[in-house]
Amino acid sequence: MLAKAVKDVPAADAVEGGYSYEPKWDGFRCLVRKDGDDVELISRGKKPLTRYFPELVAAIREHLPGSAVVDGEVVVRSGEPGAQRLDWEALGQRIHPAESRITRLSQETPAELIAFDLLAVGDEDVTDSPFAERRERLESLFDGMAKGAPLHLTRVTRDADEARVWFTRFEGAGLDGVVAKALASPYSPGKRTMLKIKHKRTAEAVVTGYRVHKSGQGVGSLLLGLYQDGQLFNVGGIAAFTAQRRLELVEELEPLVRRDADGNVEHAETDRSRFSSGKDVSFVPLRPERVVEVAFDQLEGWRFRHTVQFLRWRPDRDPESCTLDQIDRAAAYDLGEVLD
Template sequence: MAINLDVAPMLAKAVPSVPEPDSVEGGLVYEPKWDGFRGIVAFDGEHVEIGSRGAKPLTRYFPELVEAFARLLPEPCVLDGEIVISAGAIGGQRLDWEQLSQRIHPAASRVELLARETPAMFVAFDLLEVGGRSLIEQPFSERRAALERLVGGIGHPIHLTRITSDVDLARRWFEEFEGAGLDGVVAKPLAAPYAPGKRVMLKAKHHRTADVVVVGYRVHTSGRGVGSLLLGLHDDSGELRNVGGASAFSDARRLELIDELEPYVIRDPNGEAIRGETDRSRFSSSRDVSFVRLRPELVAEVRYDQLEGARFRHTAQFARWRPDREPRSCTFDQLDRPLAYDLGDVLA
């Protein structure tokens, strides 16, 4: 069976906080928000295919999961869930995005090696089809019950996500589970059918602010204006470290930023702007990673959700300039790091 990659996963709309259960007709239930690769898994009783949110086939990158699905799933089905990798010793495990991202590699030998060294897990949170019968039109309450019957007792590496109707518990998850690498809570309408590509679910994610040094900018792909700002923070030794970028500017704002940043552009003796390059990754191998260097004198306040190592996990959002802050005061000490929480307790 070849999975129909045109079946887009159901999506979630961002909300500022975990919503009340009666804020949606029919009520809400809550799940942890996993931070991995979204995966639609199709099993025909013999063969397995894994599709992604962006219609990119993931099957070849996770051979250990393909084997596990074929061996453990009791009957043909189509599952919706998240592919994740954990790191750390038992009692202190957390999700590891860096290890997960390394799996998108062109060399099959590399993928096979990583599948043995850092095997992935699949956390199931919805069921689109079982035994040849479509469940898409069924309310989530019925799909969840069928999902529990199908995979509830399968065991590692296929896990059933937690669920609760208790909003106070969901808000506790929101605070505690971040320590295991999760990034919020998803609220699902109990009465809603599965809606491919539509934002029916609600997601509450962590948002924080930090003051950062702007060290450069990339030109927008259109060739006009600033596409993104490159951000830095000073480490304990005083070295300015790249921590990610900020983007999502309007057309007008992109052009304004060119003028605002012009006095800080570093130029060679001929007056040409000096450019640099950020490190390439498996996701940017064919992308232009060059940027215009700026004197590290501008401080900006940005909004971010969480850290991955010493970098912002996702692209930050520009909030405002901070002319009252000295660049040297922008250090890692200001960042809010969640208390550690064991991933095993989340999966339990």
Template sequence: MNAPCDVPGVMLAKAARAVPAPDALPGGCSYEPKWDGYRVLVVRGAPALSCPGAVGEGDEAVDLLGRSGKSLARYFPEVLEVVRALPAPVIVDGELVVRSGEPGAERLDWDALSARVHPAASRIERLSVETPAEVVCFDLLADAAGELVAAPFRERRARLEALLAGVPDASGVHLTRTTTDPVEATDWFTRFEGAGLDGVMAKGLDTPYEPGKRTMLKVKHQRTADAVVVGYRVHRSGQGVGSLLLGMFHEGELLPVGGISAFPTARRAELVEELEPLVERDADGQVVHAARERNRFSSGRDSSYVPLRPERVVEVAFDQLEGRRFRHTVRLVRWRDDKAPQECTLDQVEVASGYDLRLVLGDS
């Protein structure tokens, strides 16, 4: 990916335990769904000319800047085409998403989205047709009148609505919905999870756009579940446990569901000693891992791990189960030596009721 260009970064959010009260932020709260995709700044026209990854010239120049400030443009050629429907110059804050599922039961598909970032041009071109991405827009940093970062959100939102008024949803460019009603926001928090969304955001109506600052609030789904420890990877330093690999049973088969990696340095070394009695070894006493580097617990990556007999159980905190794997960060809550591994099944995890993504987007 290319080096960052001279465009403001994205505004960030800090976590809240529940949907914030209406007066929690300056000017009152504006709530919106929290999308689960790639955060991106859509840069079109003059601002994009300073971006090394920009495609096109003059008003046709466009770039997609990820949260790190680096260009994602080459991975999403179909998005470059649809965002040219936006009048230039403009900088829009939004989210790249990919949807999947049958009509009437569509949802966000994180796996399909992440597969889009690939080095092979032929694969990029094929996936741009098979799993096209779309942009959900939720803020405006600049338009033909100039920069808007100092303007309050209520003004930026009104300008964004006017900007997108002539752009049909069918183009793949969407305007996220908003509300000032915390009851409606709480309903979204529960209902929209069934379409793959992962919570609710809150912005202050009088708050300026502050790149790099955690000015917004976010509420994400938080749950706990019990999982079996099936192995560990050595820390990149070469010392101690880098991550624990977790599994759950489904129809008698132990399936990979993700891992835990946030351990203090001292704890990493302690875990090696604690888990030593569970390490699987061959008849010669060697760790059984060479033949298992590429199996269902490595997710296709060429990354070896130390296999353990599936006897220890941990309780973990997580926010979402995508298919049969945890999404985002998984946190260790406690060891459950009182629980049998066979009790750690996928059906213990609460699954949100299905909800059609088209209804969230307001597609006609």
């Protein structure tokens, strides 16, 4: 079951039967299938996640009673107690081929499960039941959950005003926004029957280079940088361009291409990561003279999260004025307060 993006939290009576609201978690969407001692974790894209989270599999086996299929989010938290937040980078590092690293990270950055829907209990398929009923049965499944277990039931409210408070407050703990679910709706796999309200911000960034499109024609993505203490740091990129625009950008950016004394394009590569180890990370470097305004969801550490959207060129902006300090960050909020 997927979510359609909308701009604002809808009124509770905007749909027949009313809405239920809950926080939007920023982790790996996951289906948990438990049949006795057999536990399987499956991503939204139907990829197996079980081997990467042995500590979570053990916790589900120990604490989740009976057999069930639960929809939820796998997350990792970081920070000291009282000042914790979701840590996307630490979560991403958990997907690694080496068994020794999986074992080590399961102890250093243990994962937790946030449950928010129920598909089956025992041999009973409950996907045709309305969400209000599925939620009640999910609460019963989690009733009596051992204190300290890394399995959590997401909080819900039927008060739109409270959901709007959550939207603002919980961002400081690394959450993505708010989700609205129709209380009368069945579970509909693959259909966008939920509504999601996500944070949107804008910033000015320096274009530091571009990657050639996989077709070999035009710009595939623009690479972005922000200054901190006089140094330019890579913070992400923009990739959504039409075929025509990709070709136009090559011509527009040609005067900025950095070349050596012989007129050849200078060689440049971005840092490799676990996701790019087998990919071409080279790019065409540009003199940092052009500024672009972008829309984004959030900045985690020194990187834009999720999709970054091109808004407009900003010829009026000095590139060195594009600093990390300009980014509007949410006030810190303890993740523990969201989970309690």
